[in-house]
Amino acid sequence: MTGERERSVRGRGHWRHRLRRTTLAALLTAAVVLPLSAATQPRIPAPAPAALSAPLTPGAVTTAYQANRENAAEAARMAAAHGDLSRAAADRALASPSRRLLHFDARGTGQATEVFGDLAHAGRVAVLVPGSDTTLDTYARFHTAAESLYRRLAHGHPRTRTAVVAWLGYRTPATISTTVLTPGRADQAAPHLRDFIGELHTLTAPGPAAVALLCHSYGTVVCARTAPALTGLGVTDIALVGSPGTGADSVRALHTSARVWAARGAGDWIAEVPHVTADLFGTTVGFGTDPVSPAFGARVFAAGAGGHSDYFTPGSVSLANLARIVLGETTEVTRA
Template sequence: MAPTGATGEREGSVRGRGGLRQRLFRTALVALLTAAVALPLSAATPSRIPAPLPAALPAPLTPAAVTTAYRANRENAAEAARMAAAHGDLSRAAADRALASPSRHLLHFDARGTGQATEVFGDLAHATRVAVLVPGSDTTLDTYARFHAAAESLHRRLARDHPRTRTAVVAWLGYRTPATISTTVLTPGRAGQAAPRLRAFIRELHTLTAPGPAAVSLLCHSYGTVVCARTAPTLTGLGVTDIALVGSPGTGADSAAALHTSARVWAARGADDWIADVPHLDAGLFGTTVGFGADPVSPAFGARVFAAGPGGHSDYFTPGSVSLANLARIVLGDPTEVTRA
């Protein structure tokens, strides 16, 4: 048995390392923010690719007008592709052209700047369960294909596992995401801007399913978990039953209870996800909060932690993965079937 003093020394050493880690974190943040002032990052500047105004849609959007919205947004995406091609941006033109395909169901589309899109997979009007995917950093129209693939993968899994359950998946790129290499990804600013947009969409979704509102699950990835956390307290009465936080850097909340939601709060992190190395701290710098605090997969946070397998930061929706299977079970309202970590 160690002498009494030895325990105190070890505890002091742990506290010392924690203090050092926090000081290093603050120093790194100050350096990054200072560099951002002196050398603005190109990723922080919106794209100047010419694009049409969004299509004029009925407001509020009704179930009867959904098909009209799909057609109008596809036509808008085709026009955006022509304008981008004429501007010489063949990459954006190709991305817009893909979204203009007759097979795509765009509830909303805006090609201006880095772009926004809300895409539906499945029969939204008759769905009884809807999953809304909220993406993280570096998700734009130029990188949209990978977000589309994630939503499509989930939709196929749901259809395979429970073909008799009427489900739909929505890929919601409804905000300007931060760049991964930028100061904005370290602060809640973009999440604060996104939260009222996400709430407005969930409210719209609440009226678009028939014969009654569907049960909605928010599946939030990376910086998208910060967006969902900011939105969670405002979603009362809008049918959100579950909020899943995957690959989260932290949410800005100290605990699941601090999200002030009646929805079940889930969290997961793949074994090879680099986000585990991000310090779960926050600090006040230059009039804003930098960092997102508590780790959602820690026992102290209080979320329902589920297994995500060996995957990395971009692998949560990989076909055949443990994480995808569990996310599908969450959407289907089968909490007892979810594999816990």
């Protein structure tokens, strides 16, 4: 009976492995076929980014905010003239006098780096790194997530000087595309994220702030690719939420001294993504070990019953724990 049971267990394990590889192959096939029509979409005209001093200095931050708002207003006018009213509205919202844009580029799918709070005097800074389908056209969702975290930090801990940065500093992949299944976009993004964290390191006073990287979905792959280059830049914590995998087998493989956290909501569909890598059609597809698994070795925290887009929902378990991570209240983080 024991031998039969062992063979049965091995058989089920082999079947699950084949199913995961088959599912991964199906995802890649769908990703190749479905987005072909998107390639015919016309480009939206947009101005070149505002000319700013580089590297950005604390004294030039206010000037950068103003210049980028003016650039966003010009982008809105150009998009409207082109007939793209949706992009025009998104650009116009970013041109509002209340917005604080460290960086802005309306060309293509667009990029923006927005600050919430007084960055210059913050002792703790959260940097949000988004996942797939985050563009200027969908930026409002990302803005809402960052604003939700900032309100939690500012209202719940008014004596701690905090700031939140929404970093859309790379061209995110589409959810249905070949790029979302491979690390290519993350490899392109990693040096830009590293450069931004380096810039951030010089923008806070009286000394460098403690930085927590909060990475969502495909953004967790970006953070994993960047992690080894962040030594000495004040990154104390890296939180991976809703991750499809990072491309690393374990926390040790990230080569970081930062605390590494991971969480997944009970209703998050990302749990169904196969946590394997495979060589399909000459391309490495998939991101390997599940970050919430014991094998990965992250500090797994509770994320409640939420779905893939719910980690920053006001009042949620996940938001409360992410705020504690940003504040360095590690003993208060509730574990899964």
